[in-house]
Amino acid sequence: MCANKATTLENEIDLGKTEKILEKYQTIKGALIPILQKVQDEYGYVPEEAAYLVADRLGIYPSQIFGVLTFYTQFHLKPRGKYIMKVCCGTACHVKGAPGILDRLQATLNVQAGETTADNIFTVERVNCIGACSLAPIIVVNKDAHAKVVSDDVANIVNDLKAREA
Numbered sequence: 001m002c003a004n005k006a007t008t009l010e011n012e013i014d015l016g017k018t019e020k021i022l023e024k025y026q027t028i029k030g031a032l033i034p035i036l037q038k039v040q041d042e043y044g045y046v047p048e049e050a051a052y053l054v055a056d057r058l059g060i061y062p063s064q065i066f067g068v069l070t071f072y073t074q075f076h077l078k079p080r081g082k083y084i085m086k087v088c089c090g091t092a093c094h095v096k097g098a099p100g101i102l103d104r105l106q107a108t109l110n111v112q113a114g115e116t117t118a119d120n121i122f123t124v125e126r127v128n129c130i131g132a133c134s135l136a137p138i139i140v141v142n143k144d145a146h147a148k149v150v151s152d153d154v155a156n157i158v159n160d161l162k163a164r165e166a
């Protein structure tokens with residue numbers, strides 16, 4: 001018996017969500033990126049199985065899909081944490097200590113930028129200027145901004161979030 005890859009995974013992907021998106025958008029010319037955005041909105045990332053399904057339905061090579069997914073930084077190919085912690089490393093934030101803040105956050109959570117903690121609670125990301133330079137250095141957690149952060153604030157920010165999960 002040859003099972004579909006998606007059904008053999010421990011964390012099974014519900015491809016029905018992708019099917020619904022495709023039903024709505026697959027006949028619209030030039031809809032690849034909106035489709036992938038909607039897939040990511042559903043799962044929090046773009047599962048490999050969903051990418052293959054999109055390629056199949058749109059009649060394009062999977063390599064074209066993965067080309068798009070890896071070109072645009074908005075797309076993520078791995079599951080991300082409940083809290084996305086974006087450390088701005090633009091020029092203003094860099095000058096005001098962002099590298100030290102990022103180091104502290106990585107050490108506190110024991111992950112590197114681009115990684116997610118084993119419990120899937122935190123993802124750390126390094127981002128370019130987010131347009132709030134007067135508040136530098138800044139960390140954005142999901143939609144909440146922490147302005148003029150100093151290294152010693154990092155533990156408090158993380159502990160507050162952990163307390164919400166307790």
Ligand code: FES
Pocket residue numbers: 088089090091092093094128129130131132133134136137138
């Ligand atoms: S450099 Fe960080 S907000 Fe502009």
